[in-house]
Amino acid sequence: MSAAPVRPSRLAAHDNALHGLLESLLAELPEEVEALPAAAQPALATVHAPAPGPGGVAAVPLNDQAARPLTAQVSPPSTPADPAVPAWGAQGFRALLFRIGAYRFAMPLVLLRSIAPLAERLTGVAGRPAWQLGLLRYRGRPVLVTDLGPLLGIQARCAAPRYLLVIGDGRTAVACDQIEQAVVVGTGDVRWRAAAAGRAVWLAGLLLRQMCAVLDADVIDERIRHG
Amino acid sequence: MSNTAVESAAGDPVIQLVTFRLKEETYGINVMQVQEVLRVTEIAPVPGAPGYVLGIINLRGNVVTVIDTRTRFGLPTTERDDSSRIVIIESEQQVVGILVDSVAEVVELRQSEIDSAPSIGSEESSRYIQGVASRDEDLLIVVDLNRLLSEEEWSEMAVF
Numbered sequence: 001m002s003a004a005p006v007r008p009s010r011l012a013a014h015d016n017a018l019h020g021l022l023e024s025l026l027a028e029l030p031e032e033v034e035a036l037p038a039a040a041q042p043a044l045a046t047v048h049a050p051a052p053g054p055g056g057v058a059a060v061p062l063n064d065q066a067a068r069p070l071t072a073q074v075s076p077p078s079t080p081a082d083p084a085v086p087a088w089g090a091q092g093f094r095a096l097l098f099r100i101g102a103y104r105f106a107m108p109l110v111l112l113r114s115i116a117p118l119a120e121r122l123t124g125v126a127g128r129p130a131w132q133l134g135l136l137r138y139r140g141r142p143v144l145v146t147d148l149g150p151l152l153g154i155q156a157r158c159a160a161p162r163y164l165l166v167i168g169d170g171r172t173a174v175a176c177d178q179i180e181q182a183v184v185v186g187t188g189d190v191r192w193r194a195a196a197a198g199r200a201v202w203l204a205g206l207l208l209r210q211m212c213a214v215l216d217a218d219v220i221d222e223r224i225r226h227g
Numbered sequence: 228m229s230n231t232a233v234e235s236a237a238g239d240p241v242i243q244l245v246t247f248r249l250k251e252e253t254y255g256i257n258v259m260q261v262q263e264v265l266r267v268t269e270i271a272p273v274p275g276a277p278g279y280v281l282g283i284i285n286l287r288g289n290v291v292t293v294i295d296t297r298t299r300f301g302l303p304t305t306e307r308d309d310s311s312r313i314v315i316i317e318s319e320q321q322v323v324g325i326l327v328d329s330v331a332e333v334v335e336l337r338q339s340e341i342d343s344a345p346s347i348g349s350e351e352s353s354r355y356i357q358g359v360a361s362r363d364e365d366l367l368i369v370v371d372l373n374r375l376l377s378e379e380e381w382s383e384m385a386v387f
Binding site for chain 2 (some may be wrong): 121123124125126127128132135139140141142143144168171172223224226227
């Protein structure tokens with residue numbers, strides 16, 4: 001699951017795409033949190049992403065590990081914009097970095113039920129909307145696999161889904177092209193969404209060093225369930 | 228959907244479904260709503276009919292409207308071949324035929340095996356999907372025929 005070499009042309013496309021997405025996302029965030037004190041940003045510690053078993057599912061008890069709060073965290077910088085820090089992010093968290101098309105995203109491990117390689121054909125239900133890629137039988141029950149871009153109304157498209165990020169109660173999943181790594185994130189490493197930021201509540205914030213969106217998987221799961 | 232129990236264990240009725248294929252997927256409809264399965268014969272087109280209506284057939288003296296299921300389900304149309312079948316069904320409203328790629332078999336499922344997957348069937352375009360069930364290595368998509376058309380569309384169907 002290590003990152004494949006990226007060609008210059010793909011890098012340029014990624015930069016453009018990333019710039020566009022972050023611009024739109026940042027537009028919903030307050031300007032007051034622009035400058036975070038450097039001293040308040042602990043170094044990110046990289047941990048290994050779980051590898052899937054052969055022909056099966058990486059049955060990693062993500063929640064059990066990730067639910068434990070990290071120690072020695074730095075308090076978030078106070079901002080007048082009243083950032084909406086979710087409970088799982090209040091004392092730092094671990095996040096999985098993954099890619100959909102040219103975009104990189106981060107998802108808190110505490111909200112991630114499991115990671116599964118997409119080895120089977122998806123069952124396509126006739127009349128399904130574009131954001132529904134299809135159904136997959138996973139651990140004995142159907143899981144709805146979704147394309148995050150059309151679901152959230154952003155440009156990312158999962159053209160060749162290879163992995164599933166199973167969320168919620170295990171009946172919904174987000175497809176992605178590539179799993180990168182898991183990182184430990186301190187509260188100062190995130191620009192949290194403002195509480196009054198409005199519509200993009202699926203966006204918990206931005207990882208400042210990776211410059212990628214942190215997704216609130218619970219909100220995404222809810223959106224999937226309500227179409 | 229008025230599923231008919233042929234057996235019941237602890238309040239979990241067993242239902243029988245006729246399965247058919249559309250594109251690459253397998254769908255199931257309540258066997259009690261299926262009157263018969265026909266090879267495709269001549270279908271007389273009806274001017275002014277909705278796009279999902281292929282036309283009418285004469286079934287032993289009765290005129291039966293045939294629906295193009297692929298079109299109705301938003302799937303690309305395909306040429307009819309030797310596997311194509313017209314399934315004559317009786318919904319709550321009337322008797323119609325639905326053209327499918329092929330008819331597979333009759334399967335038995337317990338009601339509890341039909342899983343209402345998240346969001347499936349909630350969209351207007353997939354409202355006739357009742358749920359899905361695991362069968363062997365595949366998923367079987369269970370269709371509620373009564374929701375195949377809206378009440379207005381069923382009424383429209385009656386004029387053909």
